[in-house]
Amino acid sequence: MAGLAGDLADNVARRWYYVDSSSGSDASNGLSPGTAFSTLAKAAAEVAANDTVYLARGGKWREELSAWPKGITVHTHGSGDRPIIDGSDVATNGDFSKTGGRTNVYEIEWTHDFGGTEKVAHRVWVDDTRLSRVSDVAACDAKAGSFYADTPTEAGPDTVYVHPPGSTVPASDSKVYELARRRYCLQLYDHVNHATVRGIQGQRNAHADGAVCVDGHASDCRAVDGRIHNFFIRGLGEDLYASGMEPPDVSGASIPFVTHQSASGVSPNGRDTILRRCTADPYDTDLSPLGGTNAANTIGFYSHTNGVQQLGTVQFEDCDVVSACLTAYGAAQVTRAVYYRCDCTDARYAFSPFPVNELVIIGGATGVIGANPDWIHFPSDFEVPNTIIARGARSYKTGGGKGPISINIVGTTVSITRCTIATDASGGYSWLENGSFTFSNNVMYGVNDLTMLRVGPDSGAGVSFTADNNCYWNDGYGGATFQDYASGLTNYLNIADWRAATGQEANTIVEDALLADPANGDFTIGNPNAIALGAGALADIEDDAVAQALWEQYRLESA
Numbered sequence: 001m002a003g004l005a006g007d008l009a010d011n012v013a014r015r016w017y018y019v020d021s022s023s024g025s026d027a028s029n030g031l032s033p034g035t036a037f038s039t040l041a042k043a044a045a046e047v048a049a050n051d052t053v054y055l056a057r058g059g060k061w062r063e064e065l066s067a068w069p070k071g072i073t074v075h076t077h078g079s080g081d082r083p084i085i086d087g088s089d090v091a092t093n094g095d096f097s098k099t100g101g102r103t104n105v106y107e108i109e110w111t112h113d114f115g116g117t118e119k120v121a122h123r124v125w126v127d128d129t130r131l132s133r134v135s136d137v138a139a140c141d142a143k144a145g146s147f148y149a150d151t152p153t154e155a156g157p158d159t160v161y162v163h164p165p166g167s168t169v170p171a172s173d174s175k176v177y178e179l180a181r182r183r184y185c186l187q188l189y190d191h192v193n194h195a196t197v198r199g200i201q202g203q204r205n206a207h208a209d210g211a212v213c214v215d216g217h218a219s220d221c222r223a224v225d226g227r228i229h230n231f232f233i234r235g236l237g238e239d240l241y242a243s244g245m246e247p248p249d250v251s252g253a254s255i256p257f258v259t260h261q262s263a264s265g266v267s268p269n270g271r272d273t274i275l276r277r278c279t280a281d282p283y284d285t286d287l288s289p290l291g292g293t294n295a296a297n298t299i300g301f302y303s304h305t306n307g308v309q310q311l312g313t314v315q316f317e318d319c320d321v322v323s324a325c326l327t328a329y330g331a332a333q334v335t336r337a338v339y340y341r342c343d344c345t346d347a348r349y350a351f352s353p354f355p356v357n358e359l360v361i362i363g364g365a366t367g368v369i370g371a372n373p374d375w376i377h378f379p380s381d382f383e384v385p386n387t388i389i390a391r392g393a394r395s396y397k398t399g400g401g402k403g404p405i406s407i408n409i410v411g412t413t414v415s416i417t418r419c420t421i422a423t424d425a426s427g428g429y430s431w432l433e434n435g436s437f438t439f440s441n442n443v444m445y446g447v448n449d450l451t452m453l454r455v456g457p458d459s460g461a462g463v464s465f466t467a468d469n470n471c472y473w474n475d476g477y478g479g480a481t482f483q484d485y486a487s488g489l490t491n492y493l494n495i496a497d498w499r500a501a502t503g504q505e506a507n508t509i510v511e512d513a514l515l516a517d518p519a520n521g522d523f524t525i526g527n528p529n530a531i532a533l534g535a536g537a538l539a540d541i542e543d544d545a546v547a548q549a550l551w552e553q554y555r556l557e558s559a
Contacts (some may be wrong), residue, residue: 021059066187087205122149189213256280363541375404405430434462443536449476456486
């Protein structure tokens, strides 16, 4: 009982319980692996604040672990796969009946424990494959591997219509049909729990707000096949992996990780959250009812508040998003957002207004896809941030429009240094419109025939610009091109004229940085002159002393 010794060292009054779905018994006392309970319900009836519950690895519970006392620790024991808390139940094949007037549709009356009708939806799996949600019974009849269900009633029974993969007959095909039954999987997120959860997998919940919801510390957990959102974390999340969230069927986006503050007067203002070594993988092959793949409708990390409460620092460290947008904030009040070595195929550090005092980006390699989103995008209708720092980051923008940088906030202080910023033929231009900008030691590379860098507002005077030691190259013009937007859209096709007009860029060069393959994430600089100038991001951000000093200044060790 290695876990027991640690618990007793922390708190001699703390109790511990073991739960084993295969060999446990609720008639046992639960105090050892050999006398484990079998159900979460039995453990819930016994636990008190600050107790620890050990779930047997390899176990599976079709129950809901929620509303347990404050300070609970949920851990694992034994060997094997992570214990699974599953929000679905197996349906009896013979309970399906043929739907009248349809060729391939079979229906079942399904009761559930969704706990209400808000943010919940029926869901179906056949032989562990999630069926696609369609808009009506006719669409279900036309598409094998789909299902249709109306908005759930309070508890059912509700009719769920299924067109099995391969257009088989449920009563005779020997396939395993599973339907969502429960609201959550693991839910310890009521603003007072301060729970600790390690090594658990949650899956197939019916509610939109998370398969694994933790206020406290979650580590080494997986949230699989969640309904729109997978993890709800406030506090510290480490080594978390979210995958297979369902594409949104009405509006909005799938969001694997959410940091949320909305209970005014319950949870303290200024609560920090750290997500460290967390990965969001939305499964790019999934088709969304909104159009396109699921990844096109996914935001990896998201924070929002009710506009009254305020999050403190939200820190992302070594996080990764596969085939989706990195992060966004909606109606959120955030004191500081910090990103360290975060990689993403479609990075957007903001695309909706949010009050945040500081945005800090250190390292990371990202791609930006599409005409509208930019790598760093703050238009004039954003209230803040009042400080933006980007150091040692790498970005490749495709799809036209403005970008990869677009900042238009009067009074904002912006420092973009030692970054590598590249675009394809349609990647668009960067516009430093309003703010106080320091722009130095960067590589900017484009292959388009547009302006590479535009400085200044279209009206008024809200910009200051300090720049040097950059390396510019734009194949579309055979060199760099700049535009002073504040003085009649004046264009400058060479660095000498740009220097004369701005009094900046004394040591800047206009040369091809010879980037290895930025479109595929290799930003290695091959031009020795650019390297000697100190332009562009280093391959390893730990070799950048300035970046490391920034990281030491802004980082949080714990939340």
